[in-house]
Amino acid sequence: MLDQTDRRILEELAQNSRITMKELGERVHLTGQAAAARVAKLEDNGVIEGYTIKVNQAKIGCLMHAFITIFTKTVQHEPFLSFIKTQEGHVLRNYKISGDGCYLLECRFPSNEVLDDFLVQLNEHANYKISMVIKKQ
Template structure:
């Protein structure tokens, strides 16, 4: 099923590389489970970072609030999608 997230009110599409220095990731994972309305996918990755989050937000303000809360559990690198080309 293809979903048009913009029509659902989720205009901001972002990827977050998550960096956790501690080996205990459960607090972060619990936080992520509480925010499932914004998170499309949570990938455990190797290489640059520990996790890759694929997210949608209704506004930049909602994204900012999410990032402020996320900072209690992990550091991150934010990439915002401008346009899908394929």
């Protein structure tokens, strides 16, 4: 079970995973060595699964942000899932969902033309409903 200090450590690492253990310790009222030991324990217990970066998609040319609800055509989802694996440059996240649809894709595209090409290929495997992001709040 996580205590309050572990939760604070996770909050701090979520804000900046490159923080030094000394600075992390200061922020959660531990020594750097104690903070490092806590982080190692969180990693060993699988609470922390890995570290990542947050990429500004607009700055790398992917200005179009879309959520695509997927309606598979058959109970065999493998062709769709295989296609999605080839589209890692556009598909940020793929969620298996219940309710309206089978999957929900979060995608980024540099242009309408690239989006259209993606949708044409996608339609070989599934039907879809697309929602475009206008503004992030």
